[in-house]
Amino acid sequence: MPKKRxxxxxxxxxxxxxxxxxxxxxxxxxAGIALPAAGALGLAAKGSVQSFDEIxxxxxxxQLSQRTTILDxxxxxxxxxxxxxxxxxxxxxxxxxxxxxxxxxxxSRFYEHGAVDLKGVLRALNQNAQSGGVSxxxxxxxxxxxxxxxxxxAGDDPTKVAxxxxxxxxxxxxxxxxxxxxEEKLGKKKILENYLNITFFGEQAxxxxxxxxxxxxxxxxxxxxxxxxxxxxxxxxxxRYDPVNDEAEATKRRNTVLQxxxxxxxxxxxEANKAMKTPLGLKVSKPNNGCITxxxxxxxxxxxxxxxxxxxxxxxxxxxxxxxxxxxxxxTIRTTLDPQAQESVQASLKDHVxxxxxxxxxxxxxxxxxxxxxxxxxxxxxxxxxxxxEYNYSxxxxxxxxxxxxPTGSTFKPFVAAAAxxxxxxxxxxxxxxxxxxxxxxxxxxxxxxYVNTQGDTVENEAESEVGPYQLKExxxxxVNTYFVQxxxxxxxxxxxxxxxxxxxxxxxxxxxxxxxxxxLGAVGxxxxxxxxxxxxxxxxxxxxxxxxIESITQKVGNEQKSLDVPxxxxxxxxxxxxxxxxxTLLSGVIDSGTGQAAGLTDRANAGKTxxxxxxxxxxxxxxxxxxxxxxxxxxxxxxxxxxxxxxxGVWHEKVxxxxxPGPIWKDAMTGALDGKDSPSFNLVNIPDPEKDKGxxxxxxxxxxxxxxxxxxxGLIDGGLTTGGTTTGGxxxxxxxxxxxxxxxxxxxxxxxxGRD
Numbered sequence: 001m002p003k004k005r006x007x008x009x010x011x012x013x014x015x016x017x018x019x020x021x022x023x024x025x026x027x028x029x030x031a032g033i034a035l036p037a038a039g040a041l042g043l044a045a046k047g048s049v050q051s052f053d054e055i056x057x058x059x060x061x062x063q064l065s066q067r068t069t070i071l072d073x074x075x076x077x078x079x080x081x082x083x084x085x086x087x088x089x090x091x092x093x094x095x096x097x098x099x100x101x102x103x104x105x106x107x108s109r110f111y112e113h114g115a116v117d118l119k120g121v122l123r124a125l126n127q128n129a130q131s132g133g134v135s136x137x138x139x140x141x142x143x144x145x146x147x148x149x150x151x152x153x154a155g156d157d158p159t160k161v162a163x164x165x166x167x168x169x170x171x172x173x174x175x176x177x178x179x180x181x182x183e184e185k186l187g188k189k190k191i192l193e194n195y196l197n198i199t200f201f202g203e204q205a206x207x208x209x210x211x212x213x214x215x216x217x218x219x220x221x222x223x224x225x226x227x228x229x230x231x232x233x234x235x236x237x238x239x240r241y242d243p244v245n246d247e248a249e250a251t252k253r254r255n256t257v258l259q260x261x262x263x264x265x266x267x268x269x270x271e272a273n274k275a276m277k278t279p280l281g282l283k284v285s286k287p288n289n290g291c292i293t294x295x296x297x298x299x300x301x302x303x304x305x306x307x308x309x310x311x312x313x314x315x316x317x318x319x320x321x322x323x324x325x326x327x328x329x330x331x332t333i334r335t336t337l338d339p340q341a342q343e344s345v346q347a348s349l350k351d352h353v354x355x356x357x358x359x360x361x362x363x364x365x366x367x368x369x370x371x372x373x374x375x376x377x378x379x380x381x382x383x384x385x386x387x388x389x390e391y392n393y394s395x396x397x398x399x400x401x402x403x404x405x406x407p408t409g410s411t412f413k414p415f416v417a418a419a420a421x422x423x424x425x426x427x428x429x430x431x432x433x434x435x436x437x438x439x440x441x442x443x444x445x446x447x448x449x450x451y452v453n454t455q456g457d458t459v460e461n462e463a464e465s466e467v468g469p470y471q472l473k474e475x476x477x478x479x480v481n482t483y484f485v486q487x488x489x490x491x492x493x494x495x496x497x498x499x500x501x502x503x504x505x506x507x508x509x510x511x512x513x514x515x516x517x518x519x520x521l522g523a524v525g526x527x528x529x530x531x532x533x534x535x536x537x538x539x540x541x542x543x544x545x546x547x548x549x550i551e552s553i554t555q556k557v558g559n560e561q562k563s564l565d566v567p568x569x570x571x572x573x574x575x576x577x578x579x580x581x582x583x584x585t586l587l588s589g590v591i592d593s594g595t596g597q598a599a600g601l602t603d604r605a606n607a608g609k610t611x612x613x614x615x616x617x618x619x620x621x622x623x624x625x626x627x628x629x630x631x632x633x634x635x636x637x638x639x640x641x642x643x644x645x646x647x648x649x650g651v652w653h654e655k656v657x658x659x660x661x662p663g664p665i666w667k668d669a670m671t672g673a674l675d676g677k678d679s680p681s682f683n684l685v686n687i688p689d690p691e692k693d694k695g696x697x698x699x700x701x702x703x704x705x706x707x708x709x710x711x712x713x714x715g716l717i718d719g720g721l722t723t724g725g726t727t728t729g730g731x732x733x734x735x736x737x738x739x740x741x742x743x744x745x746x747x748x749x750x751x752x753x754x755g756r757d
Contacts, residue, residue, distance in 0.1 A: 063557060064088055064152060064198060065206070066330035070294075070302055072337040073374070073551065079294040079302045083327040085214075085287055086206035088556070091193040094208055095223040099192060100266040101232035105257045107141040108264050111188055115142050115179035141195050142179040148198045149178075196220075201231055202238030204287045215243065217283040225267065226275040229257040243280055251280060292382055297346035299382030300392040300400075301337055301373070305549050307399045309333075312567050330556040331564075336549055341365050341375035341628075344672025352649045352665045353379035353634070355387045358641050359648060361662065362393035363669055364528040365630040368536040371545035371569035373529070374628070375673060393637060394528045396508050405508020405525035406633050409611025409658060410479040411622045412522035414538070414583055416487055417472060419499040421579040423491045427586070427687045431486040433468025433475065436460040440489030445515040446497055459485050459521070473687045476586045479610065484520040493517070502574035503534040503544055522611055522620075528631040531622045536629035538587070538607070541683065542580035545571040577683070584682045591623070599623060599663030601670060604679040608666070610658030616643040621662040623670070626680040630670055632662040 065084040072078055091099070103110045109117050117140050139147070182191060201211035211231050212220040223231070233253035234241045243250035255276045262272040291302035309315055309326055316322035325331075345363050353361045357379070365375035380389045395401040420429065437460075441453035461467075461481050468475075468483065475483035488496060493515045500513055507513060508525045516523075529547060537544040546569050553564040587607035591600035596610050599621050608623020618635040634648070634656070635641070643656035653660065 063328050063330070065328045066556065068326070068329040068331040068333065070305060071332065071334045072298075072339045072342070073335065073372075074339055075334065076339055077295070078298050078335065078337065079291050080288060081290055081302075081306065082329050084206040084329070085204050085210045085289060086197070086329075087209040087213075088197045088207065088330075089209045089220060090559070091189055091196075093219070093221045094193070094196055095221055095228055097225045097228035098196070098208060098220060098223050098231065101225075101228040101257055101261060102196060102235070103141070103192070104261045104264045104266055105232050106144070106235065108260070110141050110192070113140065115183045116140060116176060139175075140179065142182050142191050143175050145182065145191060145195045145198065146175045146178045148195070152198060199235055200238055201234050202242050203244060203284075204289075214285060214287070215282055217285045225271065226254065226258070226278050227281065229261065229275065230254040230280060233257045243282055244284060247280060254280070294382075296339065296342045297349075297377045297381070298337060298342055300378060300394065301335070301342070301376040301549070303382070303390075303392060303400055304373075304376065304395055305333060305335055307395075308549055308567065311398070314565050314567050325555075332554045332556075332561075334551045334553075336367075336372035336374060336551055337376070338374035338673070340675070341669075341673035342377065344675075345375040345377045345669045347672065348665050348668035349377055349379045351668065352661065354649055355379065355381060357648050358646065359634060359636050359643060360389075360393065361632060361634045361665060362528050363630060363632045363665060364394045364532045365628060365669065365673055366529070366532040366536045366547060368539035368624065368627060368629055369543060369545060369571070371533065371536070371547045371571070373547055373549050375630070375669065376529070389637070391637065393633065396506070396510060396527050396530070398510055401527055402508055402525075402637055405527045405530070406618050406620075406635060406639075407524065407613040408522035408526050408531060408620055408622075409613045409618065410481075410522055411531060411609045411611035411620045411631075411658070412524075412526075413476065413479065413484050413520060414587060414609055415499055415503065415505065415534070416484050416496055416520050417476060417586060418538075418575050418579055418583050419495040420472075420487050420491050421582055422499065422575055423495050425487075425491065427473065427582050427685070428471050429487070430469050430471045430690075431475075431483050431490070433461075433466075433470045433480050433483040433486065435464050435467050435482070437482050437485070439485060439517050443489050443517055444492035444494065446494040448515070451493065451516060471690055473586060473589055473689070476609075477589045479590075481521055485517055488517050488520050493519075496520075499575070500534075502572070503537055504546065505530055505534050522613060528633050531620070531631035532629050535608075535622050535624050535631065537574050538580050538583050539624040539626050539629050540580075541577045542573055542575040543571050544574040545569045578685070581683045581685050582687070585684045585687055587623075588682065588684065596621065596623065596659045596663055598659045599667045601625070601667060601674075603671075604674065605681045606670070607682070608663075610663065612656070612658045616656050617641065619643065619656050619658045619660070619662050621658055621666045623666055625670070625674065626682055627678060628670060628674055630666055630673075632666045632669070634662045634665070 064086060065082065066086045066088055067080045067082040069080050070078045107117070109119065113119070186194070196208040198207065200206055201208070201214070203211075203214050205211040205214040208220045208231065211234075212218055212223055212227075215231065216223065216227055230243060230250060230253075233250070233256065234243070236253075240246075241250050241253045258267070258272040258275050261267045262269045291299045291306065293299075294302045306326070310319070310322050312322075316325060345365060349361055349363060353359070360378060360380040362378040363375070364373065366372065367374055376392075376394050378393055380387065382388065382390065384390060390400075391402060392400045393402055393406075396405065397403050421427065436458060439453040439457045439459055442450035444450050459481050462479070466478060466480055468480070470478075470480055470483050472483075474480075496519065497513060497515060505513065505526065508527050508530075513519055513524055533545070533547045548567060548569045550566045553566055554561045555564055556562075584607050587609055588605070590596045590610070591606060591608055596608050599608060599610075600606060604625055606623060606625045608621060611620035611622070612618065617639050618633065620631070620633050622629075622631040624630065635643070643661075644654065646653055646656065648656070648661055
């Protein structure tokens with residue numbers, strides 16, 4: 001019995017016997033000869049390896065992971081994403097020098113032998129026996145291709161990768177059988193093409209096309225002799241022969257390949273000598289991967305597209321199935337993003353909010369009637385460094401947004417008005433609307449016990465001069481808090497909840513809205529995308545359409561393009577056309593003469609609503625034209641910044657209002673997005689004014705802002721809430737606010753968004 005070496009492992013004799021066993025097995029199989037020697041070598045011993053005949057005959061070429069390209073609605077590239085940077089190309093698109101170089105150095109008898117090169121096996125066996133180790137392999141390109149298939153199928157699973165590359169006799173035998181299949185099925189040229197497309201060349205480059213672009217910034221078909229030799233040499237050990245990190249070692253290896261090409265008569269010795277004297281000539285391009293590289297600030301939209309793909313069952317029944325397709329890549333995804341709208345959104349955000357400000361801003365534009373997201377951006381860039389964030393403040397938590405969304409203030413009031421109108425309340429509905437009042441009690445809820453104000457909670461208007469009675473038109477324009485609380489008391493909470501359900505208005509964490517009168521004042525956290533799509537229903541005369549980001553997807557399978565199903569927008573009636581037209585008329589008044597005057601567009605019909613929350617931690621403007629809706633939020637992701645005596649975008653503000661900072665962002669974003677587009681009109685209705693002036697104050701409502709930042713009162717913000725509040729000099733002092741940490745980025749605390757507090 002052969003002895004083991006003292007250090008463990010097999011002796012040279014054992015290694016030789018084992019290697020020879022595989023070789024004899026391969027030769028016998030190829031010749032169709034019975035293999036009595038197999039038993040003598042222990043290859044088919046019970047429990048040692050799988051019988052050759054029992055290995056399944058179903059090896060299939062894997063779908064190679066490739067780049068996925070994400071396009072805007074006009075076909076412009078937004079970004080490329082991939083788990084493996086690979087672009088599959090035909091053999092005709094690979095330099096002949098490259099084809100010859102890889103064959104010369106990896107398998108010089110490739111065109112002469114079958115799946116197994118017996119001469120190569122014997123040569124390697126002799127060399128290994130002399131060296132006392134395994135210094136030389138004998139795998140053909142076909143065998144290497146089979147191994148790479150298994151590695152590709154393993155993906156990024158370390159256990160499966162280890163299994164695919166383990167140095168066992170069983171794996172070698174399985175590899176041999178599949179290599180024979182490939183030789184019969186594909187032929188030499190296709191095997192070479194597949195090998196060059198699957199092989200890893202280092203520096204995150206998989207396949208020859210990616211390698212040519214990475215090291216020389218050119219396509220594979222343009223590689224010259226010395227470039228081809230360099231890349232062919234890398235394959236044996238991508239880390240050792242990496243020319244970026246070790247030019248000397250890579251040069252030495254390249255020259256070895258050139259000499260081998262001369263010996264195999266692929267080139268002359270003179271050509272080899274000349275090429276050896278040339279510098280490497282690297283022109284390295286960095287990997288351009290991921291949404292972080294997206295154009296026009298579209299990184300957050302890019303990540304949203306990825307989230308949609310990984311979460312929507314249309315792309316696969318399970319999360320694992322969807323992830324497998326995404327990681328395989330080769331997708332061309334045409335999205336709904338309009339490049340004109342996106343450029344306008346990002347330019348407006350940049351003009352009004354600086355990256356280093358204490359607060360940030362997010363904006364989303366949606367097309368009414370289709371649900372298409374045409375613009376999405378934020379003032380804090382996508383990234384992981386200072387003053388950057390990976391959280392998309394435009395969307396819900398499940399899609400990469402903040403934990404809860406952000407309180408919307410008075411931008412919620414149109415939902416209350418729509419619910420009341422649907423219940424039959426007239427557009428001239430009047431309530432006493434005092435400056436201050438207790439929350440009404442009891443208030444009917446949906447099938448549960450009514451809301452009861454057991455704590456004596458109170459609600460106040462922004463200014464003491466805001467004293468009713470008011471009708472709906474004026475109450476909406478001035479954003480009178482007590483009016484809308486009385487409206488909810490009148491109709492009950494259930495109609496409001498039914499309306500928000502039809503508009504798919506859910507909290508940022510995906511939960512339904514709480515049944516409390518305070519929802520009228522926007523105390524619940526929502527996302528800009530949620531608000532934009534809900535307001536788009538008003539513009540579409542009552543039709544709600546679910547938001548969509550993907551127009552079409554094709555996937556490259558072999559040399560063909562396969563179309564994939566994509567999520568479609570589902571439209572449903574949320575309210576009558578009459579109700580929508582009435583709300584449009586009311587919100588046109590907000591821009592004409594109310595709190596949103598600073599945001600109004602001058603060249604087309606438009607409507608909108610301002611909102612600012614308790615302690616000025618959030619400011620909103622949500623508005624629309626008949627053909628575009630948009631929502632803008634300004635605030636701190638951690639909800640710790642009170643926007644008073646603050647500089648935003650280089651402009652100092654004593655107090656921030658919904659019509660002041662987010663309003664102009666919305667105006668500029670919409671103006672650019674709609675430039676050159678049609679200018680349709682609303683179907684407005686006649687809402688008569690009150691017969692006589694009731695002597696009310698002349699403030700603008702939302703914090704008393706005149707559109708120029710000159711608020712005439714401090715205190716509770718439009719849409720704010722106080723419990724047992726007190727007033728001093730006409731300034732209400734809230735004694736209740738949102739719980740500490742109620743709104744924040746996912747674990748981003750004070751750091752994830754660049755250290756904002």
